[in-house]
Amino acid sequence: MTGDILFLCHRIPFPPDRGDKIRSYHLLQRLAQIAPVHVGCFGDDDRDMDYAGDLAQLAASQCLLRRDRSKVVAGLTGLAKGQSLLVSLFDHPGLHQWVAQTLAQRPITAVVAYSAQMAHFVPQLAPDVRFLMDFVDFDSAKYAAYGAEGAGPMAWINRREGRVLLDFERAIAARADACSFVSEAEAALFRTASGLGPERIVALENGVALDYFDPAAAFPAIDHGAGPLLVFTGQMDYRPNIEAVESFARQTLPAIRTVHPQARFAIVGRNPTKAVESLADRPGVIVTGGVPDVRGWLAAADIVVAPLRIARGIQNKVLEAMAMARPVVASPQAAEGIDAADDTEFLVAANPAEEAAKVIALLADPARAARIALAGRARMEARYRWSATLAGLPDLLFGHDAGSQAA
Numbered sequence: 001m002t003g004d005i006l007f008l009c010h011r012i013p014f015p016p017d018r019g020d021k022i023r024s025y026h027l028l029q030r031l032a033q034i035a036p037v038h039v040g041c042f043g044d045d046d047r048d049m050d051y052a053g054d055l056a057q058l059a060a061s062q063c064l065l066r067r068d069r070s071k072v073v074a075g076l077t078g079l080a081k082g083q084s085l086l087v088s089l090f091d092h093p094g095l096h097q098w099v100a101q102t103l104a105q106r107p108i109t110a111v112v113a114y115s116a117q118m119a120h121f122v123p124q125l126a127p128d129v130r131f132l133m134d135f136v137d138f139d140s141a142k143y144a145a146y147g148a149e150g151a152g153p154m155a156w157i158n159r160r161e162g163r164v165l166l167d168f169e170r171a172i173a174a175r176a177d178a179c180s181f182v183s184e185a186e187a188a189l190f191r192t193a194s195g196l197g198p199e200r201i202v203a204l205e206n207g208v209a210l211d212y213f214d215p216a217a218a219f220p221a222i223d224h225g226a227g228p229l230l231v232f233t234g235q236m237d238y239r240p241n242i243e244a245v246e247s248f249a250r251q252t253l254p255a256i257r258t259v260h261p262q263a264r265f266a267i268v269g270r271n272p273t274k275a276v277e278s279l280a281d282r283p284g285v286i287v288t289g290g291v292p293d294v295r296g297w298l299a300a301a302d303i304v305v306a307p308l309r310i311a312r313g314i315q316n317k318v319l320e321a322m323a324m325a326r327p328v329v330a331s332p333q334a335a336e337g338i339d340a341a342d343d344t345e346f347l348v349a350a351n352p353a354e355e356a357a358k359v360i361a362l363l364a365d366p367a368r369a370a371r372i373a374l375a376g377r378a379r380m381e382a383r384y385r386w387s388a389t390l391a392g393l394p395d396l397l398f399g400h401d402a403g404s405q406a407a
Contacts, residue, residue: 002398003109004036004060006102008118010090012041012064014051017294018235018270019316023136023182023206024114028058030390031112034397036060038102040095040121042067061106063098075157084165085157086139090117099123110397115139116165119172132396133176134204137312138186138193140166145310146239170194173201178396180204182313183337204393205337206314207386213323215299215377222296227262228363231301231326233294233317236272236287244308244331247352249279252307255356257284260363265305268297298324303359303369306334307349313337319384322346322376327369329358339383345375 016025078088144162234241270290304321311333
């Protein structure tokens with residue numbers, strides 16, 4: 001028999017319209033099918049806080065707190081305590097108190113912490129309470145990569161964050177019953193870094209909502225306009241996305257427009273920074289900001305691009321585009337972890353010159369583009385349904401006899 005579950009995530013899993021919320025939303029849905037779930041999480045803004053009622057539909061109880069610690073305060077506190085700045089940014093005494101009360105008052109037999117910054121809310125647990133740490137991505141490796149490629153104070157901060165966060169990740173992994181990552185590639189990297197084996201460090205992959213991201217579904221259409229339309233989707237205040245669209249707009253698109261002068265590049269996603277907004281001044285670049293339904297832009301795209309240079313885990317944007325039966329040109333970093341065939345189900349391009357060449361070749365061969373698009377959709381149907389990717393979750397929580405009980 002299973003008891004209740006305590007689920008801690010750094011952002012409320014509503015609405016599931018950005019990478020971290022998509023995964024936490026589907027995790028929460030699956031957990032709620034297994035046992036009553038008590039959810040502790042943060043809201044970044046008023047919009048997040050307005051989804052408390054939606055959270056209550058799935059949670060047996062909840063603690064939704066407004067995250068109000070600034071990056072400056074978090075940074076100074078983290079430096080003073082020798083703490084990861086990411087962990088410091090997501091600290092809150094109210095959530096520590098709620099977790100303690102929930103563990104004392106509810107029949108909790110499993111705790112799931114989603115993303116490294118929530119692990120410090122998990123106290124020492126009773127021997128009969130299992131702890132699943134869903135790291136999602138190997139975050140410390142991302143900060144180490146930022147530090148290695150940069151210079152000046154920010155590079156130093158990123159190098160420090162990479163070191164301190166790795167120590168924290170290792171310490172959490174040592175006391176968790178199991179640790180999950182979004183792909184086998186991420187899990188393998190962390191096994192090497194932590195010294196723990198595959199019985200403790202596992203892949204729990206992302207999926208895609210195939211009934212929603214379906215070219216046959218009903219959604220508002222976008223006017224395609226004249227000329228080829230290339231689309232990128234993502235949260236546009238996130239550094240890897242910013243760097244990706246800057247590279248594509250400045251280096252790749254001009255090469256494409258030498259062959260297709262009317263080609264346009266649409267950057268679709270909320271909270272574009274000033275640097276992203278300024279790209280709209282370049283010929284052929286469109287910056288939409290947040291849109292009510294990204295499916296219309298995906299459906300209108302001749303090609304969806306994912307030219308990320310630093311990426312961790314599985315990119316939801318690639319899964320969603322393939323599910324919408326659009327041909328995708330992705331960087332090796334964005335393609336890593338996705339179980340699909342290059343040149344058959346999507347295309348992988350390593351640099352701006354390759355991106356331009358492969359986009360131009362696809363635009364010249366609509367029949368091939370259509371074959372790749374349909375093959376990509378078929379691959380998503382065969383491999384990336386959420387029900388399939390999260391099928392092993394009950395066993396991770398309660399042992400190998402739990403799957404049949406909680407199916």
